[in-house]
Amino acid sequence: MKITVFQVLNYSLILFAAVLFIRYIWDLIFNPDYQPAAWKEAKNKGKLAGILLRIEKNYRDKVRFFNFWFQVERLRKEQVPGAFAELGVYQGESARALHHMDPDRRFYLFDTFEGFKDQDLAFEKGEAASYTPGSFADTNINKVLSTIGGNRNILIQPGYFPQSALKLVQERFALVNIDADLYNPTKAGLEFFYPRLSPGGVILVHDYNYKWEGVLKAVDDFCKTIPEAMVIIPDREGTVMIIRSKF
Ligand SMILES: C[S@@+](CC[C@H](N)C(=O)[O-])C[C@H]1O[C@@H](n2cnc3c(N)ncnc32)[C@H](O)[C@@H]1O
Incomplete structure (x- = not known):
């Protein structure tokens, strides 16, 4: 045949x-039934916006997503004052999730929006040593704004950090997500945001694992200088959380 x-x-x-x-x-x-009970309850009671439900569905790192959500809910419940900030936005994926968890917070987004800078790359070892100034450069402010689909509380702060934060020295923060991959901006982010963190406020640092030596060093060195202990969240790349003491 x-x-x-x-x-x-x-x-x-x-x-x-x-x-x-x-x-x-x-x-x-x-x-697998991975959604936490608190999320399911909020969903069943109609407390979650449709857009947040869609973001959760497509967010690959579920542990990271739900950790963000639990922190945002805690800040709301404890009425911790202050803005949100993210250092290291790239195309806006994590910023989108955070914004729609509490759209009423002012949310400062810090990034060059044109990738890494040579002065930061020069010190790197491990995975980050393979980066070039072209890495993460395929983004721009309009793309980020349209990805987030947010309101007027999205406050874009373009440029090299920490210089891009100089006009915000008076600001107070409730949640800061540091996701800049490298030693210099991670160190600068901790030094800038920690003193401006409200009591009960939280700093999250992404990529706390052996592949990102610069991030490990910046976090470990900084944590030796503060009274709070750090907590490691077992999301895909490891996130460190520091919650500012209330006393
Ligand atoms: C891994 S990406 C952020 C990913 C994003 N948070 C997410 O989850 O979708 C790292 C970003 O940090 C930014 N970055 C690194 N060093 C910086 C610096 N000194 N100033 C401003 N932005 C910086 C890079 O431009 C890049 O977009």
């Missing part, structure tokens, strides 16, 4: 569709 190319293509397509269907049914039955 002779099989034509058309038949081969046909059978391949049917096989492909069958695999997709089985995968779909498998996920439906065996998909």
